[in-house]
Amino acid sequence: MPPATLKVFRGQAAQGDFREYRVDVDEGMVVLDVIHRIQATQAPDLACRWNCKAGKCGSCSAEVNGKPRLMCMTRMDIFEPGETISVAPIRTFPLIRDLVTDVSYNYVKAREVPPLRLRPPDADGKYRMMQEDVDRPQEFHKCIECFLCQDVCHVIRDHEEHKPAFAGPRFFIKIAGLDMHPLDTLNRTEFVRRQAGIGLCNITKCCTEVCPEHIHITDNGIIPMKERMADDFDPIVWLLRKFRGGRPEPA
């Protein structure tokens, strides 16, 4: 393959800029390979995160030609020959240096989600769950926490002020996964409405589009949760539930 030209963001906070690198590219290379080659040959201090190099750990998130992607799963042969490829850090989080951002927001939000509250086991001490009941939450358990959905979410991408009261798509599916967990007994509706701020989401599906695991974040996670929330606060549904029994009340 011909050499490639990359414009890579270099620098810290306010004083950063794109710098151009010409790099030899071999067959099958992905953007992360090219970044590694730049480190080894031209810019040993070029900062980037990575671990598995196989789309399993979600460390190497970046914006390649403006699109949020995993660098390890972005092949160089998808670009036009001669095209200059820009590689920038994910924008929604504060920059540390070069391609590395401070994603601690996500770890704060993770801690806020009320954890699993387990139901008692069957009489023989075992837990039984049918595969068809496990299928739905398993989809959300595929999440590799690359935070690309958080990066692209317009609620926080350009609105720092929304961050304190908005969990973001990653944590909506975390909550959905808990709510659909066959062994869970906790009602998180009030949490979803108040602390997680699901009302701010107006289902533009940007998160679903960028998910490298192809999780149906909006259709299978967010929309059912919004519907359930509407149900939980609907006075008629509430009355019916009072008489018929059903899911526990919001905490």
Place this chain on the structure above:
Amino acid sequence: MAKPEYETHEHDVIVIGAGGAGLRAAIEAAAQGVSVGLICKSLLGKAHTVMAEGGIAAAMGNVWPEDNWQVHFRDTMRGGKMLNNWRMAQLHAQEAPDRVLELERFGALFDRTKDGLISQRDFGGHRYARLAHVGDRTGLEMIRTLQYHAIHQGIDVYMECKVERLLKDGDRVAGAFGYWRNTGQFVMFKAKAVVLATGGIGKAWKITSNSWEYTGDGHATALWAGADLIDMEFVQFHPTGMVWPPSVRGILVTESVRGDGGTLKNNQGERFMFNYIPEFFKGETADNIEEAERWYADKKNNRRTPDLLPRDEVARAINSEVKAGRGSPHGGVFLDICTRRPADYIRKRLPSMYHQFKELANVDITREPMEVGPTCHYVMGGVRVDADSTQATVAGLFAAGEVAGGMHGSNRLGGNSLSDLLVFGRRAGLHAALYAKNLGGTVTIDRAEVESVARAALEPFSRSGGENPYAIQAELQETMHTLVGIIRTEAEMRQALAKIETLKERARKVRVEGGRVYNPGWHIALDLQSLLTVAECTTLAALERKESRGGHTRDDHPYTDDTWGKVNVVLRLRDGRVQVSREPLPEMPAELRALFQERK
């Protein structure tokens, strides 16, 4: 030079490493009511466990009621060619089922049987289908479950923090010293007990399934702190790594492909594994295709397909096929599941393999065979520990998971790693907490020592001249790959030792550009210390063991030798030099020995 500055944190127990073992250790220590700090080199949830695919081996008997801990114990010992620490293998087999069920109570969602119990799949070297799994992303489920459980247990998590040295107070451990990767500032952890859960050493080889993190930090820091290492000659080359395109070479292809019905073939279309059944496994391995095919459904009356021999056997077989000119176009062999299982089944059982080959290699594994070849995957050797408590030969130092030695003997069975992390992670956390509670008082740190480590770490910034650390790392990887790989000889290993000496010399003069904030060049320069140390340890131990066994194959000593089956090769640092000795294995009690006489 001004005194280097550093911040200080104090805990009863610190756990270094936040993969499966580290997380499980931290959870257990916190449950004992002590103060716990959890230090990880990457972000939380990104450790190597996340890449584990196949499953967790545990004799739960959900699929085959005949399975029990004795059978699992026997498989594990035989897989390790009887060099395992028998007590570790016993505890592991006995406790693994409880640890899996506990993970379920923490929220893990395993694939289910028809009765709604945890499903179990076949894997190499296991007599029964035994691996609890979630498709082919079991490690992700495990780390996420532990991570989300841990964050509610009052554990302080220190992310992107690299430990450079363990600190001691006299003969016992007193903490650790390192730096924050994102600022480059130093940090000191004072602790009564330290749990090492740092994983392995695979980054010393060129073709590896391991990430940048696997630079042997725990092995090396333990050695420097005076602890013994054992079995360092045993390095597992996983038989099936990707081989094409070059940039993905080494990335793991899960053994589940074979567990779920895939077979290995050479370029003649021959299922060559039938030609490589060793005497040791003849009694339990099918020697003809018909029996092997029947085995998938009827394990009682048929022997296992040789495609599922232990990994060391399969890796050597692939190596031989390629050398004999019967390899695939890119120097591997073929792994075929597309002609053997329906496309839907493959996509459901092996979704991440499907995705990985499709995206990275343009191969649709439901239509075409994969090309695979051996890749450096796991080190069986590690810190010598007491089986029950996981304590190292230094007081207050504990080790669990890949960094600990003994559990897997000379070769680890697939699926026994995730269970090892849970069983011994829990034990390490428990015993570290008990140790810290019993110790009382406080530990004292030698500030002069801390400052000298800090000054040495900063030296690469002030050198003029000197080399790029990436070049030294690449040369080391090439050296280990060509001279201390799957097949070894004395002459080549001597050559490797000489090369490692020159690389150590060059590493002392390495130069780093830029500043301290998130500087990968500097991080690699510092990691070179541990990487070179573990490379030397592996080579020294491999030179010492003059036989072939498990993950150690000598062309000049091609046979397994019973006298070597009774000793571990032990390494320890004395007067600045690594000393090598042979020490007897702990002796297995008669009632366990009897398990190996019952059936062949």
